[in-house]
Amino acid sequence: MSQSLGTALITGASSGIGAVYADRLARRGHDLLIVARDADRLAHRAARLERDFRVNVEVLPGDLIEPDQLAAVGQRLADDSSISILINNAGMSMDGTLMTASHGRAEALIALNVLAPTLLARAAGRRFAAERKGAIINISSVMAFMPEVSDGTYSGTKAFLLNLSLGLAEQLEPLGVRIQAVLPGATRTEIWKRSGKDIDALPADSVMSAEDLVDAALVGFDKGEIVSIPPLHELGLWEGMNRSRLALAPHLANRRVADRYLIPVD
Numbered sequence: 236m237s238q239s240l241g242t243a244l245i246t247g248a249s250s251g252i253g254a255v256y257a258d259r260l261a262r263r264g265h266d267l268l269i270v271a272r273d274a275d276r277l278a279h280r281a282a283r284l285e286r287d288f289r290v291n292v293e294v295l296p297g298d299l300i301e302p303d304q305l306a307a308v309g310q311r312l313a314d315d316s317s318i319s320i321l322i323n324n325a326g327m328s329m330d331g332t333l334m335t336a337s338h339g340r341a342e343a344l345i346a347l348n349v350l351a352p353t354l355l356a357r358a359a360g361r362r363f364a365a366e367r368k369g370a371i372i373n374i375s376s377v378m379a380f381m382p383e384v385s386d387g388t389y390s391g392t393k394a395f396l397l398n399l400s401l402g403l404a405e406q407l408e409p410l411g412v413r414i415q416a417v418l419p420g421a422t423r424t425e426i427w428k429r430s431g432k433d434i435d436a437l438p439a440d441s442v443m444s445a446e447d448l449v450d451a452a453l454v455g456f457d458k459g460e461i462v463s464i465p466p467l468h469e470l471g472l473w474e475g476m477n478r479s480r481l482a483l484a485p486h487l488a489n490r491r492v493a494d495r496y497l498i499p500v501d
Contacts, residue, residue, distance in 0.1 A: 241319025242266040242291075244312060246299060246355070249276040251424030252374060253324040255449040260320070261288040268318065270295045270308055271325070299325055299351040300343050309358040316366070321359040323352035323396070324374045332386040341388060348392035353399060360407055367411035372456065373400045377420045377464065380476075393418075397462070404461045413459075417452040419443065420466035 243260045247253035248269035257267055261284045271277050274296035281292035295311070297304040312318060326348045329336040356371050363369030376393035378385055400416035407414060421442045448465050455463030464473055 240265045242268055242293075242315070242317045243320040243322060244268040244270065244308075244318050244359075245322040245324060246270045246308070246351070247325030249273045249280065252419070252422065252445050252449060253322070254280060255445045256322050256324065257284060257292075259449055259453060261290050261292070264288075264290065265320070266291040266293075266317070268293045268295055268311070268315075270297050270299070272296065272298045300346045305351050305354060309354050312355060312358040313362055316362070318359070319363075319368065320370045320372070321355060322372045322374070323355055324372075325351065326374065326392075328385075328389050333388045334386075344388065344392060348389075349395050352396060356399065356403060360403060360412060363412040364407055364410045369411075370413035370415070370456075371400075371403060371407075372415045372417060372452075373397075375400065375416045375418045377418045377466065379418065400461065408461075413456070414461055415452075415456050416462050417448075417455070418462065418464045418467075419448050422448050 240263065243256075243265045245253050245256050245260075245267065248257050248267075249271035253269075253271070257269055257280065261267060267281075267284065267290065269277055269281060269292060274294065277294040277296060281294050284290065284292045295308065297308055299305045299308065312321060327344055329340050329344055331337070331340075333341055352373055356373070359369065359371055363371070373396045375396040376390070378390040379394035379397045380390075382390040382394070384390065397416050397418065400414055403412075404414040422445055423442055424445055443466060451465035452463050455465070462473065462477075467473060
């Protein structure tokens, strides 16, 4: 049992990126609290992880779109001092665009991709800050930079997670709480099939395995990165973009309207 390393709570842990995080953190010696809708898959995964890595794995079935079930996970984060890492991984895509997706899909997308990780981060962050330790890892996406590719809805939820992470880092890292946003590119997980998309239609060399993605993200975490983008080889592209974003700040508050918006005088 790994008392000293603490417990990692992982949402969306029954498959894909969340399942790989469970494997990798168990290998590191963390106990786990794994959350997903499919109780049977979670139980099977927990049994294997306990057998292979001799850690404690607790299963917490829950649908984070449902307010009462989300609240239960949040309360566990707030109350359980053994939990030292939150991995906000649960997410979904849409079966179409905002204009064509099936009824209720956009609402579910926002509930799972935005509301759930926000409330869980708040629950964990408050306790972690009081204890001056802990880590929150939010799984965003490179789509945060490319709203034109997915009509802005899915990518907007991922841009929210990136912004949330940057804001939390500003607030909580001085208090000893680690924050990381992980931005995967196209990654081979079940989210594609669930949203009616064929990942095999993409060029093979543009699709990363979930295993490689998580391994890289953990290297970034160990290095202290706040934003980790495993598919991006030219780090300077992100750094330049971020510098440009920060350079805007002094110019965004002004009593005087910019000249280009002045009403022309005849």
